[in-house]
Amino acid sequence: MQRNNIKVIPGALVCEESKLRGDITIGAGTIIHPNASIIAEAGPIIIGENCLIEEQVKIIHRLPFDQQNKDTTPVLIIGSHNVFEVDCTVEAPKIGNHNVFESKCFVGNKVTVSNGCIIGAGCKVTEEQILKENICIFGSNCQMRECIDKPAVSTRKQLLLI
Amino acid sequence: MSYITGPEIVKYACTCGLLKPLPELYFCRHCSQIRCSFCLCHAVDSFFCGKCSENIPSAEARHKKNRCANCVICPSCQQELSTRVASKGPINPDDAKSAVKKSYYLSCHFCHWTSRDVGIPDQPSATGCWPERENVHINRLQEVLDVYQDIMLSQQQQKENSKKKRGKFVSYTDRTGVTASALRRRIGIPDIPHAKIKKPKPLDPAIAKSEVEELPEDIFTEPLKLMEITTIDQRLMQPESQPLTVDKLFPIHKQLTIKRSLRCRTCEHNVCKPEYNPTSVKFKIQLFAYYYIPEIRFVTVEPLRAGQTSELIIKFTNPTQHQTTITIFDLDLEEQEKYVEEQKLFDIIDNFEQAMSLEEKQQLSLPSLVMSSGSQPSSMYSLQSRQPSVIVKPRKINQAVNCNVAIPESTFILPPRDDAAEYDDSSDVHNIEDDPKLVKWRKSNKAFIKLAVTPAADLKIDDEVVCGFTMQHIYTNVIPAIVENMPHKYDHKVRVFFRLGKIVGSE
Numbered sequence: 001m002q003r004n005n006i007k008v009i010p011g012a013l014v015c016e017e018s019k020l021r022g023d024i025t026i027g028a029g030t031i032i033h034p035n036a037s038i039i040a041e042a043g044p045i046i047i048g049e050n051c052l053i054e055e056q057v058k059i060i061h062r063l064p065f066d067q068q069n070k071d072t073t074p075v076l077i078i079g080s081h082n083v084f085e086v087d088c089t090v091e092a093p094k095i096g097n098h099n100v101f102e103s104k105c106f107v108g109n110k111v112t113v114s115n116g117c118i119i120g121a122g123c124k125v126t127e128e129q130i131l132k133e134n135i136c137i138f139g140s141n142c143q144m145r146e147c148i149d150k151p152a153v154s155t156r157k158q159l160l161l162i
Numbered sequence: 163m164s165y166i167t168g169p170e171i172v173k174y175a176c177t178c179g180l181l182k183p184l185p186e187l188y189f190c191r192h193c194s195q196i197r198c199s200f201c202l203c204h205a206v207d208s209f210f211c212g213k214c215s216e217n218i219p220s221a222e223a224r225h226k227k228n229r230c231a232n233c234v235i236c237p238s239c240q241q242e243l244s245t246r247v248a249s250k251g252p253i254n255p256d257d258a259k260s261a262v263k264k265s266y267y268l269s270c271h272f273c274h275w276t277s278r279d280v281g282i283p284d285q286p287s288a289t290g291c292w293p294e295r296e297n298v299h300i301n302r303l304q305e306v307l308d309v310y311q312d313i314m315l316s317q318q319q320q321k322e323n324s325k326k327k328r329g330k331f332v333s334y335t336d337r338t339g340v341t342a343s344a345l346r347r348r349i350g351i352p353d354i355p356h357a358k359i360k361k362p363k364p365l366d367p368a369i370a371k372s373e374v375e376e377l378p379e380d381i382f383t384e385p386l387k388l389m390e391i392t393t394i395d396q397r398l399m400q401p402e403s404q405p406l407t408v409d410k411l412f413p414i415h416k417q418l419t420i421k422r423s424l425r426c427r428t429c430e431h432n433v434c435k436p437e438y439n440p441t442s443v444k445f446k447i448q449l450f451a452y453y454y455i456p457e458i459r460f461v462t463v464e465p466l467r468a469g470q471t472s473e474l475i476i477k478f479t480n481p482t483q484h485q486t487t488i489t490i491f492d493l494d495l496e497e498q499e500k501y502v503e504e505q506k507l508f509d510i511i512d513n514f515e516q517a518m519s520l521e522e523k524q525q526l527s528l529p530s531l532v533m534s535s536g537s538q539p540s541s542m543y544s545l546q547s548r549q550p551s552v553i554v555k556p557r558k559i560n561q562a563v564n565c566n567v568a569i570p571e572s573t574f575i576l577p578p579r580d581d582a583a584e585y586d587d588s589s590d591v592h593n594i595e596d597d598p599k600l601v602k603w604r605k606s607n608k609a610f611i612k613l614a615v616t617p618a619a620d621l622k623i624d625d626e627v628v629c630g631f632t633m634q635h636i637y638t639n640v641i642p643a644i645v646e647n648m649p650h651k652y653d654h655k656v657r658v659f660f661r662l663g664k665i666v667g668s669e
Contacts, residue, residue: 118274138239138273145238145408146389148279 018053022061027051027080036084043073048080048097056087057101063093064109079115088119096133098150116150171460172476174451175657176201179502179557184458187451188433190426191641196451196656202433203425210440212419213242217440229415234292236270237396237411243268245288246276268292268413280409295412297402309365423447453481456488456576456635458658461610465666466627469619471568473612474629474662480576480607484638484651489573490613491632493657495559502556509555561659564621565629568614572597576635579607621665630659 006020011028014020018032022040026032029050036053038045042063053059061076079097084090088101091108096115101107105119108126113119117131120138125131134147173181176198188197209223210216211230218230234243246269249262265284268277278284282293297303390407397404399414424434435447457479464472480486575594594604602610617627637654 120272136274143239143273143393144389145273145275147274148276151274 033057040076043075045076045078047078048082050080051078051082051084053084054086057084058089059084060089060091060109061093062091062109085121100151116147118147118151169661171661172458173561173659173661174455175498175559175659177556179498179559181559181561181659184452184455185450187455188424189449189451189454190429190431190433191449191454191639192429192431193426194637194639194652194654195428196455197424197426197433199424201427203427205423205425207421207423207436208438208440209418209420211416213416215440217438218418223418226415228418230418231415232289233416234268234413235416236273236275237399237414238275238408239270239273240395240399241270241272242416243270243275243277243413245269247288248284275411277413280411282412292413295403299402306365309363312363454637455654455656456480456486456633458633460660460662463615463662466565466615466617466662466664467667468617468621468665471614471616474567474615474660475602476611476613476660478574478576478609478611481579482638483578484636484640485578486576486636486638487573488576489634490567490570491634491655492569493563493567493630493632495563498556498559498657502558505556559657561628561630563628563630563659564618564625565627565662566616566618567629567631568616569631570597570600570613572600574601574609574611576609577607615662617662617665623665623667625665627662627665628659629662630657632657 004021005023007025008014009026009028012026012030012032014026014030014032015034015036017034019035019037019039020032021038023044024038024040025044025046027047027049030047030053031051032038032053033055035055036057036059038047038053038059040061042061045059045061047053059078061074063074074093076093076095078095079099081098082095083100085101085103085105087103088105089107090101092111092113093109095113096117098116099113100118102119102121102123104122106124106126107113107119108124110128111125112130114131114133114135116134118136118138119125120136120142122140123137123142125137125142132146134150136145136147137143138145170183172183174184174187174196175181176187177195178198178201180198180200182198186198188199188202189195190197206220209218209220209228211218211233213233214230216230216232218226235241236243245266247264248267249264265286266288267282267284269275277292285292390409392405392408392411396408396411397406400412403410403412405411421436421438421440423432423436425431426433432447433449435445436442437444437446459477459479461475461477463474466472478488574596577594596604600611602612604610615627615629621627632655634653634655636651639650639652
């Protein structure tokens with residue numbers, strides 16, 4: 001059984017009811033709602049500043065099958081100002097800043113998310129790829145388009161919550 | 163909802179011969195017949211915008227090409243766009259008291275498209291007079307439209323002229339039967355051709371070119387940027403410009419929605435009439451079959467094997483306030499065929515009679531014609547026999563049945579619907595004597611019926627099994643105009659078809 005090693009930087013808000021497993025570092029200003037689960041299975045998870053992780057969100061650090069059994073332990077670094085909305089599942093090996101994962105979306109463990117991306121509600125992204133900056137995925141067919149600037153919702157939403 | 167949109171297992175045969183699930187059918191109380199959307203006359207009641215719920219008169223709707231003047235949809239994903247505030251800093255930063263300047267832009271909550279993406283400047287007012295795109299071909303289109311309008315006018319005039327020559331008994335296609343030229347003749351002014359109508363000016367035809375622009379050289383070498391190219395849907399949303407790249411997508415005015423009323427073609431009574439107010443979802447008249455015809459729902463069936471009898475359980479629900487008795491008969495598709503043939507025959511006789519009466523009238527009115535030397539009788543005639551719509555002829559039911567239903571000998575009663583029964587557990591006692599072979603269980607206005615079905619012996623595994631029967635129920639007519647004192651009752655028959663499922667293998 002893996003030992004839990006959780007570091008919470010002052011200023012972060014982590015609810016007791018959330019499920020945290022493994023080596024996790026949580027940056028200042030980040031809010032983790034009850035019943036969110038963050039599971040560091042393959043290696044440590046570092047969450048940046050001012051992220052918002054809502055209820056029933058699952059952030060799982062799990063490696064693809066072909067990359068397992070390697071000596072180096074990879075670190076999942078989640079940048080700042082990311083929003084994980086209710087009931088989304090994110091297994092991406094790398095997440096930049098200012099991303100929005102909308103409700104009930106699914107991001108597979110072969111997808112690298114850069115900055116300013118929006119994964120729309122209910123969209124499933126599993127194919128191996130690197131999402132370029134400011135990509136927006138939406139609709140039942142997971143249409144993709146490039147936005148002009150980063151989504152500006154994250155800070156406002158957090159202010160409303162506090 | 164899944165019941166309404168879900169798989170169509172139980173289908174009712176409309177009077178016209180089409181098969182539809184019950185929620186899609188209507189019931190004309192005046193003819194006491196089932197009608198479907200194909201054998202009803204549709205009419206547009208009102209136009210309104212689905213977003214701002216504004217009622218728009220039909221003339222204005224036509225003028226605006228059936229689009230709302232205020233609401234716009236996203237050119238990228240066709241969802242409605244909303245206005246967003248972007249506050250820029252104060253007008254002069256030195257003066258702390260100066261008001262913050264607000265500007266507005268359009269944004270799509272769904273795909274995060276904004277009007278800034280394509281370089282539309284932010285507007286100072288929230289209602290936003292968003293810049294309209296001029297169509298580059300507007301002049302040519304207008305020219306073509308004008309010419310067609312001229313052609314239409316001149317053709318109309320020609321028709322009138324030719325009618326004048328033939329004179330007699332041609333009914334006008336116009337609903338009123340009174341055209342300008344007919345009026346002129348009636349008041350005794352000589353019928354002169356309309357001064358305004360000229361011969362249409364021929365249009366410069368579009369010229370076909372064999373030379374087209376060469377493909378740009380880099381088309382095969384440059385990598386394709388899918389992000390910058392519009393989809394077919396996006397292009398077809400803007401037929402005037404059909405942009406190739408996403409930077410030419412502009413907000414589109416939202417298309418209007420209509421409310422329509424449905425009218426029975428036989429008796430001309432309204433079957434469905436919505437309320438005029440766009441925000442209201444209610445109806446003034448709603449004669450849906452769902453409220454008059456007992457609803458049949460499929461409950462369960464034993465595994466179906468070719469040539470072997472299985473037990474089928476179906477549920478009957480009485481939607482009306484009157485008790486009804488249900489009898490199950492054989493499907494008898496031949497009867498329907500006969501009915502179709504009869505209707506055809508009636509039609510022929512009708513036509514013949516009409517032709518006869520027309521001739522008679524012609525003969526009768528001949529002397530007067532000679533005297534007045536006008537086509538007045540013809541216009542009068544056309545006024546009298548105003549046939550508003552084409553009556554849909556019934557057709558054969560196009561559904562093969564490959565399963566036999568054992569027709570029960572007894573009938574069963576469905577009590578009236580009682581809305582309070584659901585909250586009342588005590589009233590579960592019935593004084594209805596049921597045939598235990600037929601009725602399995604019953605509660606308030608519902609009854610579960612057991613039927614024996616036998617799929618045809620020559621069916622193979624995975625073949626779809628379809629069975630059907632004729633249901634007869636007692637329909638109680640409650641229209642005060644027709645019924646004087648007592649509710650008028652009579653038997654109404656409807657054919658019902660079931661898709662039972664597929665044949666499974668032997669035990």
